Amino acid sequence: MRYGRRQNTKEGTGRWKGAGVLLLAAFLTACGGERAEGSDAASEAVRLEDIVQSMPEQAGALEDFRAADGKTPQTEDALGESGVEAPSQGQPETASPEQGQAGSEPAGPEIPAEPIKEVLKPEGIGWGLVFGDSGTQPAGNASPQELALYDAYFLNPGEEKVIYLTFDCGYENGNTGNILDALKAHDAPATFFVVGHFLETEPELVKRMVEEGHAVGNHTYHHYDVDTLDEESFQKELEDVENLFREITGTELSPYYRPPEGKCGTTNLKCAQELGYATCFWSLAHVDWDVNNQPSHQAALDKLTARVHPGAIVLLHNTSKTNGEILDELLTKWEEMGYTFAPLSELTQK
Numbered sequence: 620m621r622y623g624r625r626q627n628t629k630e631g632t633g634r635w636k637g638a639g640v641l642l643l644a645a646f647l648t649a650c651g652g653e654r655a656e657g658s659d660a661a662s663e664a665v666r667l668e669d670i671v672q673s674m675p676e677q678a679g680a681l682e683d684f685r686a687a688d689g690k691t692p693q694t695e696d697a698l699g700e701s702g703v704e705a706p707s708q709g710q711p712e713t714a715s716p717e718q719g720q721a722g723s724e725p726a727g728p729e730i731p732a733e734p735i736k737e738v739l740k741p742e743g744i745g746w747g748l749v750f751g752d753s754g755t756q757p758a759g760n761a762s763p764q765e766l767a768l769y770d771a772y773f774l775n776p777g778e779e780k781v782i783y784l785t786f787d788c789g790y791e792n793g794n795t796g797n798i799l800d801a802l803k804a805h806d807a808p809a810t811f812f813v814v815g816h817f818l819e820t821e822p823e824l825v826k827r828m829v830e831e832g833h834a835v836g837n838h839t840y841h842h843y844d845v846d847t848l849d850e851e852s853f854q855k856e857l858e859d860v861e862n863l864f865r866e867i868t869g870t871e872l873s874p875y876y877r878p879p880e881g882k883c884g885t886t887n888l889k890c891a892q893e894l895g896y897a898t899c900f901w902s903l904a905h906v907d908w909d910v911n912n913q914p915s916h917q918a919a920l921d922k923l924t925a926r927v928h929p930g931a932i933v934l935l936h937n938t939s940k941t942n943g944e945i946l947d948e949l950l951t952k953w954e955e956m957g958y959t960f961a962p963l964s965e966l967t968q969k
Contacts, residue, residue, distance in 0.1 A: 735764045743846045743882030746773070746900045756928045757902055760883055766900075769888035773900035775930030775966050780958045783932045783966055784809040785899065787838060787877065788817045792910060794943030795824050798935075799831060801946035807960035809833050810899070811937070812877040815840035815860060822867045829868050834963060836875035837861070837896065845878055845887045853890055874969045875899050897967035901934035903927060913941045920945055924952050932966075 739761050748757040756774055759766075763776045775781065786798065788811050802809050811828050813835055818825060828835055839845070839856040840863075848856065857876070864872045876896035878887060883900065891898050905922050906914060914922075919941050927933075935942050950960075963969075 735768070736762055737765055738762075739765060739883060739885050739888070741884055741886045743844075743878070743884035743887055746878075746881035746883045748902065750926065753925050754928055756930065759900065759902070766888075766898075769885065769898065770892045770896070770967070770969075771888055771898035771900065772932065772966055774902040774928075774932055778929050780929050780956075781961045781965075782927065782953060782958050783930075783963055784935075784960060785836075785877070785901065785932060785963070786811045786935050786937045788813045788821075788937045789838075789842065790816055790938065791821045791824065792938040792940070794940055795821070795937045797943035798937060798946055799824075799827060799833075801950060802833070803831055804947060805950045805954070805960070807950055808962040809960075810836050810873065810875055810963050812836045812838040812875070812899075813860065813864075814838045814842050815863065818860065818863045818867060825864065825867055829870060834873035834875060835864060835868075836873050836877060836899070836963075838877050839879055842879045844880065845882050846884070850890055853887070854894060857891075857894060857896070873963075875963055875967065897963070897969045899932060899963060899967070901932045903931045904934035907939035907942055908936045910938055910940065913939060916941060916945050916948075920949060920952065923949055924956065927953060927956070927958065932963075 744760060747760045749759075750757045756776065759773050763772070763774070766772060775783070784802070784807060786809060788795070801807075811825075811833060813825065825835060837857050837860045839853075840859040841856060843856065845853060861872045864870075874896050876891045876898050877900070878891075878898065881900060888898055903923070903926055905919055907919070923933075935946075937943075
């Protein structure tokens, strides 16, 4: 089933960007998260050191973050400014360690049959993006073909104007209710990636997510740097989220995993795959995570409409006051641009 105000049509399969763009993406990521300058948008490089200095502390909700590249918090401004994920604003750390007929299986993404350029390493690197012209799909640290080897995704590489909405939920900041209201008004499905702290403190919101038809995915219990965990510890991080979600809702957690800090490495991807998860990165977001320095409504709308593209997996944070206030208008603007909304199950076949 497809959702939102959309026609059930297929516009064809797009051609993925060439190997040169992918090499450029990997090079830029290795050089500190800078991105290529698109023809329609100014380049805005964000250094991880600058992000660390601007991170707020949330009393009673977060005390410390671990992240990639020397355990410094990172942010994904997937309008392209850095290309790595914000800390989940999760919780205090407490320890170290389709198309088809009704009833048919979803078709999943149609990935171009091109040689796989393997650029991922066993250790994790921060997920990164390089943007080109406005409205075109970005290139990531790895291609859709390589990620598919591990049941991992960051977009649907076709040309259909469909959007997959996702929200990372570390703690409640008074915005999740407004977000759910906007999604309901547009009949738009979403996936909420939760950590243990959100499950512990907001069981009623989690129940509402399920009751209103949304998926709830796994962002690990403590939001640790996955490179610091062995396989057994990582499995426990996922299972603890699964168990508490089952206790709260009486249902099973959806099989979608988003790595803390957007860590992208073959060791962790393989572990998640073996545990039955599809790993979901993203191809569009904005700097929404700093609750003390929220973007203006117009700035957020301008960026999110300029950088939307066919097959986008959108990452937004539920802690953002701006997101809670603009989401209804944003979804309307995307619909007016011809976009519709679909669940991750249509992409991942899970």
